[in-house]
Amino acid sequence: MGRPQVQEVRGRGGPRRGRGTSHGARRAQGAEGVRRGDKGWEARDHTRGGGQEGSGGRGGGVPFGGAWAGGRPSLGGKVRVAQIVEPFKVIVKDLPEPIGAPGEVLVRMERVALCGSDLPRFSGEGYRFRGKYPLLEGQAAHECVGRVVEGEGFSPGERVLVLPPKSNGLSELLFVPKDKLVPLPEDLDPDVSVMVQPLGTVLHALKGIGDVLGKDVAVVGQGPMGLLFTATLRRLGAKRVVGVDLLGYRLKVARELGATDVIDASRRDPVEALAELGGVDLAVEATGSPEALETCIEALRRGGLLVQFGVPREPHVPFPLDRFLRKGLRMAGFHLASAGNPLEPYILARDYIASGWIDPSPLITHHFDLEQVQRAYEMAYRKKDGVVKAMVVF
Numbered sequence: 564m565g566r567p568q569v570q571e572v573r574g575r576g577g578p579r580r581g582r583g584t585s586h587g588a589r590r591a592q593g594a595e596g597v598r599r600g601d602k603g604w605e606a607r608d609h610t611r612g613g614g615q616e617g618s619g620g621r622g623g624g625v626p627f628g629g630a631w632a633g634g635r636p637s638l639g640g641k642v643r644v645a646q647i648v649e650p651f652k653v654i655v656k657d658l659p660e661p662i663g664a665p666g667e668v669l670v671r672m673e674r675v676a677l678c679g680s681d682l683p684r685f686s687g688e689g690y691r692f693r694g695k696y697p698l699l700e701g702q703a704a705h706e707c708v709g710r711v712v713e714g715e716g717f718s719p720g721e722r723v724l725v726l727p728p729k730s731n732g733l734s735e736l737l738f739v740p741k742d743k744l745v746p747l748p749e750d751l752d753p754d755v756s757v758m759v760q761p762l763g764t765v766l767h768a769l770k771g772i773g774d775v776l777g778k779d780v781a782v783v784g785q786g787p788m789g790l791l792f793t794a795t796l797r798r799l800g801a802k803r804v805v806g807v808d809l810l811g812y813r814l815k816v817a818r819e820l821g822a823t824d825v826i827d828a829s830r831r832d833p834v835e836a837l838a839e840l841g842g843v844d845l846a847v848e849a850t851g852s853p854e855a856l857e858t859c860i861e862a863l864r865r866g867g868l869l870v871q872f873g874v875p876r877e878p879h880v881p882f883p884l885d886r887f888l889r890k891g892l893r894m895a896g897f898h899l900a901s902a903g904n905p906l907e908p909y910i911l912a913r914d915y916i917a918s919g920w921i922d923p924s925p926l927i928t929h930h931f932d933l934e935q936v937q938r939a940y941e942m943a944y945r946k947k948d949g950v951v952k953a954m955v956v957f
Contacts, residue, residue: 642661643734643735645734646697647696647702650687653937663714667741668715668740670709670736670739671712672733672957673722674708674757675707675708676758676952680874681704681730682940685940685944701730702731704732707725707726708747709957710722717741722746722748724746724756755916755922758926762916763911764897766908766911768870768897769796770908771897772895778843779801780846781837781845784847790806791923798920798921802823804821810946834857843867844863847870849873850873852875860886866890866891869894927951928951929953932955
């Protein structure tokens with residue numbers, strides 16, 4: 564994929580450019596947080612103070628304009644951190660300020676987004692997490708943006724994408740290996756900056772798929788990752804991109820991001836609907852469910868490619884092998900962007916977003932502060948209030 568040119572893009576609220584997108588008031592205030600509506604950011608239940616942008620989720624904090632004023636900031640020896648202590652229960656507690664190891668950089672978090680792959684840790688439904696509670700402090704979050712406090716190779720106050728190896732990003736301060744940080748443009752909105760991480764994983768998969776120019780594609784599952792697949796595939800030249808989901812509000816976002824067709828699987832059989840469209844050359848499974856996997860296999864034309872991206876809750880799932888073989892299908896699986904240069908997909912995603920080639924801001928719908936993280940997880944898990952991407956603001 565070549566480097567995109569800067570172009571005007573449209574999201575909710577009219578045209579804007581990828582750099583410096585202004586989202587208006589977005590601090591989390593009150594039990595419901597802040598929800599992004601069709602006419603911009605709408606504050607709801609204003610029962611907590613917000614503070615100025617970049618001042619931290621609890622008001623006050625330290626300035627983030629460049630060099631630290633007065634040296635390293637102190638939180639009085641304590642750091643607020645979230646922890647999932649049992650299924651469906653998250654607490655926020657104080658821990659001593661962290662101590663780093665050689666080669667680590669201390670980062671103060673600004674934004675953390677909840678990913679669909681974090682939700683099984685919250686619910687206890689993922690086989691990898693059963694019987695392992697309480698989880699490590701700071702879990703589960705890996706889509707993170709923060710400011711460097713101190714560390715070799717980075718300037719104090721520099722904004723970075725944080726890739727915490729232990730998915731423990733729900734902490735005010737965190738030491739992270741320096742090779743798990745990606746510098747970000749100062750004028751790129753912090754909300755949009757967080758989307759560099761999920762877009763990077765999508766780009767990693769698409770580089771493995773190869774050319775999609777002129778192809779018909781189905782993306783089964785229009786959660787945040789599926790929506791990013793929809794947006795990116797369309798921009799890479801796919802002729803038709805069909806978004807499939809059970810939730811109508813997600814399909815509206817899919818249309819906004821470039822889907823040529825959408826199928827509401829709560830209203831009609833997606834296999835029949837895709838057959839009426841003539842089938843597809845490429846199908847992306849973005850939910851991890853056996854039903855979505857079967858839909859993809861049935862939708863593919865003979866010789867088509869199945870891309871398995873969704874993470875299953877169980878180690879073994881039913882697979883219609885006979886149907887797969889008789890149609891002469893191919894399959895490729897992608898999970899983490901860890902092969903070769905692990906930072907390359909995120910650098911590419913950063914540059915694509917910063918140039919305006921893709922605008923992920925329609926995915927960002929709700930904001931919460933750290934003290935509201937229980938509510939954030941519940942809303943994301945139950946898919947309430949039109950949530951697509953829930954963001955924790957520090």
